[in-house]
Amino acid sequence: MTNTPRDVVELWSVTKVYGGAGGSPVTALDNVTAGFPEGTFTAVMGPSGSGKSTLMHCAAGLDRPTDGKVIVAGTDLGGLDETALTLLRRERVGFVFQAFNLVSALTAEQNVALPLRLAGRRPEPARARAALAEVGLAERAGHRPSELSGGQQQRVAIARALITRPAVLFADEPTGALDSRTSREVLGLLRRLVDEHRQTVVMVTHDPVAAAYADRLLLLADGRVAGEMSGDLDAEAIAARLAHLEDAC
Numbered sequence: 565m566t567n568t569p570r571d572v573v574e575l576w577s578v579t580k581v582y583g584g585a586g587g588s589p590v591t592a593l594d595n596v597t598a599g600f601p602e603g604t605f606t607a608v609m610g611p612s613g614s615g616k617s618t619l620m621h622c623a624a625g626l627d628r629p630t631d632g633k634v635i636v637a638g639t640d641l642g643g644l645d646e647t648a649l650t651l652l653r654r655e656r657v658g659f660v661f662q663a664f665n666l667v668s669a670l671t672a673e674q675n676v677a678l679p680l681r682l683a684g685r686r687p688e689p690a691r692a693r694a695a696l697a698e699v700g701l702a703e704r705a706g707h708r709p710s711e712l713s714g715g716q717q718q719r720v721a722i723a724r725a726l727i728t729r730p731a732v733l734f735a736d737e738p739t740g741a742l743d744s745r746t747s748r749e750v751l752g753l754l755r756r757l758v759d760e761h762r763q764t765v766v767m768v769t770h771d772p773v774a775a776a777y778a779d780r781l782l783l784l785a786d787g788r789v790a791g792e793m794s795g796d797l798d799a800e801a802i803a804a805r806l807a808h809l810e811d812a813c
């Protein structure tokens with residue numbers, strides 16, 4: 565019998581409708597059911613406006629669906645009030661964005677330790693330094709963001725996202741602001757976190773080369789799941805599939 569990994573994030577018939585009262589409503593997600601298995605790397609792609617960011621925001625508890633159910637690490641987000649949802653996001657979910665969102669006045673080590681301080685925990689410099697070492701930046705702990713390259717800043721942001729040992733790491737265009745060599749470094753790091761630490765990663769991207777680092781590709785179109793690819797993902801095949809979807813839109 566094969567041992568199928570459990571889904572760390574589950575979306576059950578998730579629909580998200582924006583607006584309504586004033587303007588005409590927009591259905592950003594339309595009855596989406598998807599699971600993100602533990603220790604896997606999923607890329608989410610689709611034409612502009614297909615619902616990628618909305619899916620990520622609903623899956624991460626940053627936004628609430630209009631209908632359907634989101635379960636993160638076994639907890640149904642629909643049953644949580646705002647305080648409990650904030651706590652779950654802080655403890656169980658990590659975020660990495662295109663604009664690294666580091667605090668410019670703080671050193672790399674202080675940026676990495678920030679989620680622990682925000683959670684009211686005692687600062688643990690050794691833990692922050694270990695997280696920086698994990699992303700290959702042990703030597704840069706005392707540097708401020710302006711003294712680091714874009715790729716290094718993104719690696720600090722990844723270390724910061726992982727300091728709480730989240731069940732899932734969401735990355736929204738993490739290489740959008742990086743050149744191709746630095747992008748490869750950051751993507752290689754995400755890949756290694758999945759392979760060596762069984763980290764679950766969900767990444768929204770427009771770049772087929774970035775998506776090829778994932779184990780699985782979830783394709784969206786018009787707010788619906790339009791297909792999946794898995795196995796040995798190839799950037800050219802991904803680009804072709806995406807072009808086909810865009811033509812159909």
Ligand SMILES: Nc1ncnc2c1ncn2[C@@H]1O[C@H](COP(=O)(O)OP(=O)(O)OP(=O)(O)O)[C@@H](O)[C@H]1O
Nearest residue numbers: 582583590591592611612613614615616617618619
């Ligand atoms: N706050 C909002 N209010 C109204 N409509 C919204 C809001 N956020 C998103 N939408 C609409 O929902 C749809 C899906 O948007 P979303 O940002 O999820 O798509 P996306 O695939 O991430 O797009 P892109 O690749 O351009 O970033 C779009 O039609 C968008 O205009």
